[in-house]
Amino acid sequence: MTIDQIKTVVVIGAGAMGQQIAMNTALNGRAKNYKVVICDSFPSAVEKAQKWAAEYLKGRVARCRITQEECDQISENLSFSNDVDASAAKADFIIEAIIENLKIKRELFQRISKLCKPDTIIGTNSSNMVSSKFADVTTNPDRLLNVHYFNPALVMKLVEIVRGPHTSENTIQTAKAFAASTGKSPIIINKEIPGFVANRINAAVTHEACSLLEKGIASVEDIDTACEKGLNYPMGPFKLMDLTGIDVNYYVRRDRYAESGDEYDKPSPLVVEKFKKGECGRKTGKGWYDYTTQSKK
Ligand SMILES: NC(=O)c1ccc[n+]([C@@H]2O[C@H](COP(=O)([O-])OP(=O)(O)OC[C@H]3O[C@@H](n4cnc5c(N)ncnc54)[C@H](O)[C@@H]3O)[C@@H](O)[C@H]2O)c1
Incomplete structure (x- = not known):
């Protein structure tokens, strides 16, 4: 598959990531006029994504970020479906963004890789x-790779293109060109590694x-200030953990430790304490900072 052969992009999973990846492809890849299908096995998720997309585009026009004509073109190119199999069958490029569950993802890859064209890229x-x-369950795994977007996918420019031992060079280059054609800054990761590059660097800073x-070297506030004012980070590591969820940090490190057995990968005792108290950050009202008082943070 070459970049010029990509006409239909199918995003499977209409959740937080899928809806933004699909919109980014239609919106920022509009010069390519991609036909973008967003599909999900749950009708309510499709309905929600469709409603969100309409509101989002309306807002872009109201803020003069796109013209009404561009909005109409994007709306025409963006379609929604409950039929994952039929959508996959017409795809040139598939981006899978379903629930993070190995068994369910394996079942999906096994099924759709038989239904789509033999050279459809599956990310x-x-x-x-x-x-x-x-x-091992994907038909023609030379077209299989990780195409890792960051949340929120409409805003964050980085896409990590991860080469597996089975991935062909052509797949890597086409995926990279595709990401670039939708306004992203893709990087190529040459070997598979848990967490890839950006999240590993972030994990080291958080650690x-x-x-x-x-x-007891410095306080939460002062460590955040050091990163923001001394290193120009847009947000210190504790504020970022509060935003993404302290529970997420806990689960990722717990799983990584279970896999590696390396003490370095263990969740920090302070993270474990917060997790056990249910203080997971903004979503619970309290984490490293208190959000119940609507203070400065
Ligand atoms: N949320 C993040 O910050 C983030 C960032 C980067 C990558 N990711 C990855 O993106 C993927 C999706 O994450 P999310 O946060 O959007 O999840 P989400 O829970 O918001 O959405 C998942 C969607 O998958 C659908 N789904 C579940 N099983 C399905 C199936 N068998 N077929 C079709 N659809 C199915 C669900 O209905 C749901 O709409 C995960 O693999 C996650 O690791 C998430």
Whole structure:
């Protein structure tokens, strides 16, 4: 598959990531006039995504970010479906963004790779599962890879293109060109590694921030200030953890430790304490900071 052969892009999974990946493809790839199908096995998820997309485009026009004509073109190119199999069958490029469950993803890859064209590129947006986990059940795994977007996918420019041992060079280059054609800044990761590149670097920063806090070297606020004012981070590591969820940090490190057995990968005792107290960040009203008082944060 070459970039010029990609006409129909099918996003499977109409959740938080899928709806934004689909919209990004239609909106920022509009010069390519991609036909984008967003599908999900749950009708309520499709309905929700359709409603969100209409509202989002209306807002873009109201803010003069796109013209009404562009909005009409994007709306025409964006379609919604409950029929995952029929959608996959017409795809040139599939981006899988369903629930993070190995068994369910494997079942999906096995099914759709038989239904789609033999050279349709199949990318998984999984944050934690490398495409090798699906290669044995995927027909023609040379077109299988990770295409990892960041949340929110309409805003964050990075896309990590991850090569599995089964992935062809042509697949890597076409996926990279595709991401670039939708306004993204793709990078190529040459070997599979849990967490890929950006999240591993972020994990190292978060690990050091927690270690400094554990040792009483500086406070949560001062460590965040050091990163924001000294390193120009848009947000310190504790504020970021509150935003993404302290529970997410806990689960990722717990699973990584279970896999590696390396003490370094263990969740910080302070993270475990917060997790056990149910103080998971913004979503619970309290994490490293208190959001119930509507203070400065
Ligand atoms: N949320 C993030 O910050 C983030 C960032 C990068 C990557 N990811 C990855 O993206 C993927 C999706 O995450 P999300 O946060 O959008 O999840 P989500 O729970 O918001 O959405 C998942 C969607 O998948 C649908 N689904 C479940 N099983 C399905 C099936 N068998 N066939 C079709 N649809 C099915 C659900 O109905 C739901 O709409 C995960 O693999 C996750 O690791 C998430």
